[in-house]
Amino acid sequence: xxxxxxxxxxxxxxxxxxxxxxxxxxxxxxxxxxxxxxxxxxxxxxxxxxxxxxxxxxxxxxxxxxxxxxxxxxxxxxxxxxxxxxxxxxxxxxxxxxxxxxxxxxxxxxxxxxx
Amino acid sequence: xxxxxxxxxxxxxxxxxxxxxxxxxxxxxxxxxxxxxxxxxxxxxxxxxxxxxxxxxxxxxxxxxxxxxxxxxxxxxxxxxxxxxxxxxxxxxxxxxxxxxxxxxxxxxx
Numbered sequence: 001x002x003x004x005x006x007x008x009x010x011x012x013x014x015x016x017x018x019x020x021x022x023x024x025x026x027x028x029x030x031x032x033x034x035x036x037x038x039x040x041x042x043x044x045x046x047x048x049x050x051x052x053x054x055x056x057x058x059x060x061x062x063x064x065x066x067x068x069x070x071x072x073x074x075x076x077x078x079x080x081x082x083x084x085x086x087x088x089x090x091x092x093x094x095x096x097x098x099x100x101x102x103x104x105x106x107x108x109x110x111x112x113x114x115x
Numbered sequence: 116x117x118x119x120x121x122x123x124x125x126x127x128x129x130x131x132x133x134x135x136x137x138x139x140x141x142x143x144x145x146x147x148x149x150x151x152x153x154x155x156x157x158x159x160x161x162x163x164x165x166x167x168x169x170x171x172x173x174x175x176x177x178x179x180x181x182x183x184x185x186x187x188x189x190x191x192x193x194x195x196x197x198x199x200x201x202x203x204x205x206x207x208x209x210x211x212x213x214x215x216x217x218x219x220x221x222x223x224x225x
Contacts, residue, residue, distance in 0.1 A: 004158075031211070033211075042215050042216070042217065043159070043213075043215040044215075045212060045213070048211055055211075056211075091158050091159070093158075093159075095211075103149075103161050103164070104161070104213065105161060106158030106159045106160065107158050108157060108158050109157070109158050
């Protein structure tokens with residue numbers, strides 16, 4: 001039974017470059033979450049989709065961050081241009097249900113380093 | 116959502132029961148207690164959740180006090196692979212938000 005799949009697992013890039021993180025939720029799940037984890041701030045919710053529609057993007061740090069969910073089995077988180085302070089581990093999680101209140105299952109994360 | 120208080124770190128001997136406490140004295144009647152853990156370099160893993168009754172699954176047991184102001188996660192026979200940061204989260208049933216604290220770093224010693 002495949003869990004949440006994220007790619008790449010590691011990304012090293014230079015400041016100013018575009019970064020795209022990818023997520024495939026668990027089949028049948030209709031809610032998807034993007035989180036960011038740093039030592040200083042812990043785990044933070046960036047954006048929440050339900051049935052492919054963004055419901056809450058209040059956690060997206062600024063306009064450099066954007067997220068899309070073109071279909072039920074794929075989502076991307078894009079940072080353009082990237083900055084060193086964006087270095088963090090980015091997690092995708094999914095759940096099944098109407099409002100996202102159900103148990104969330106997390107992927108392995110993408111470790112991003114911006115030089 | 117109510118806040119939670121957990122010890123920063125705990126040790127437990129391999130094979131023994133690990134008991135992780137969580138204080139949530141301001142919990143409301145419609146808030147569940149959730150437990151997740153995060154093993155080093157992995158994503159958070161769901162363990163168990165409950166409202167007011169004690170719960171048990173293949174991973175752990177959750178004991179919630181009668182007044183619901185505190186709870187204990189029990190790993191009945193801890194192994195080295197249970198070394199992780201354990202997060203206690205209180206969450207309104209209709210709210211998708213998980214508010215993550217610092218958690219308890221549990222170290223299982225051989």
